[in-house]
Amino acid sequence: FCAAGSLSGAEPDISSAMPSPLAWDFKTFLGKTAERDRMASLRRVQHGTASNINILLRYNQVSMPIEDLWNQIVRAKNASDYVFKEISVPKLTPSEASKCRKLCEQNVCKCYGTNWACPPGVGNLGDCMTQIRMYKHAAVIYHRSEVNMKDQDGLKRLSGILQNLLRDFRNLLKENGYPSMCLADGGCNYCGACAYPKECKFPDQRVGSISAYGIMLMEYLEDNGIEFRFEDGYATFYGLVFYNEKDEIAVA
Numbered sequence: 017f018c019a020a021g022s023l024s025g026a027e028p029d030i031s032s033a034m035p036s037p038l039a040w041d042f043k044t045f046l047g048k049t050a051e052r053d054r055m056a057s058l059r060r061v062q063h064g065t066a067s068n069i070n071i072l073l074r075y076n077q078v079s080m081p082i083e084d085l086w087n088q089i090v091r092a093k094n095a096s097d098y099v100f101k102e103i104s105v106p107k108l109t110p111s112e113a114s115k116c117r118k119l120c121e122q123n124v125c126k127c128y129g130t131n132w133a134c135p136p137g138v139g140n141l142g143d144c145m146t147q148i149r150m151y152k153h154a155a156v157i158y159h160r161s162e163v164n165m166k167d168q169d170g171l172k173r174l175s176g177i178l179q180n181l182l183r184d185f186r187n188l189l190k191e192n193g194y195p196s197m198c199l200a201d202g203g204c205n206y207c208g209a210c211a212y213p214k215e216c217k218f219p220d221q222r223v224g225s226i227s228a229y230g231i232m233l234m235e236y237l238e239d240n241g242i243e244f245r246f247e248d249g250y251a252t253f254y255g256l257v258f259y260n261e262k263d264e265i266a267v268a
Contacts, residue, residue: 080192082155082259089185098159098181103240105154105258106231108145113230117141120227131203131210133224144229147197151258156242157182160252175253176205179223182255189259196259199226226256 080088086100120128120135127134138144161174182198183206189196204210206221216222226233233254234244244252 082153082189082194085188085192086155086157086185089181089188093181093184095181098157098178100155100157101240101242102153102155103237103242105151106148106236108148108230110141110145112232113141113145116227116230116232120225125202127203127225130212131225132212132216132219133204133210133222134202134228137212138224138228141230144224148229148231148258151195151197151260152264153259153261155257155259156237156240157185157255157257158242158252160250162249163251165249165251171251172205174251175200175202178253178255179205182223182257183221185257189257193262194259196257197224198258199224199229199231199256201226201253201255223255226254231256 083100083102090096090098090100117135123129125134129136131137157178159174159178163170163174165171179200182200186196186198200223203225204223206218206223211217237244237254
């Protein structure tokens with residue numbers, strides 16, 4: 017993910033940060049059909065990520081405030097040590113977002129060009145920025161863990177736990193009528209090994225990369241009063257949730 021810092025040299029070319037003529041079909045993204053929702057629920061059951069609460073809320077059509085929905089996830093998944101905080105939507109600029117994409121291209125995380133949640137598969141920067149701007153509300157979910165930073169399998173496991181919580185939360189939001197999307201550190205790990213560049217098998221369960229969407233995480237969190245730091249022996253994993261209230265119309 018992107019931390020603080022700037023790149024030396026000339027200002028990056030931001031032409032790729034402009035929306036393309038073939039922009040994402042946001043109506044499709046925000047308004048799925050009932051049949052597709054039903055199939056998504058069945059897939060989640062098959063993958064072991066759907067809780068009884070998700071199913072009960074869906075079929076009884078119970079509507080709940082967003083924080084109450086998160087608390088349902090916390091109780092169902094024993095996730096009381098994860099912090100949930102509502103924050104502002106990031107004010108993205110093409111220049112800063114392009115710098116973040118340049119960091120992606122350095123491929124320190126080894127996800128660039130291998131995952132649909134990361135560049136270039138995630139789409140051009142302009143379209144990603146447009147998606148973020150469609151939402152009026154945001155929240156961060158994070159967890160600080162004691163880890164051996166050399167234990168890559170352990171780090172992936174902790175990242176996967178957070179991504180699964182984000183998926184369950186986003187699915188529950190959608191089932192209660194909240195348009196939403198989630199981002200996290202690194203590439204999407206829903207399938208284990210991503211099918212990229214072949215077609216994504218489960219686009220409804222994909223969790224995008226924070227960096228790929230041009231968000232400088234350190235600055236963004238600190239602007240919202242959340243300390244961001246690197247610690248020996250500890251790692252903090254972050255997830256972002258963007259959403260609209262049910263009666264709000266998304267306008268990019």
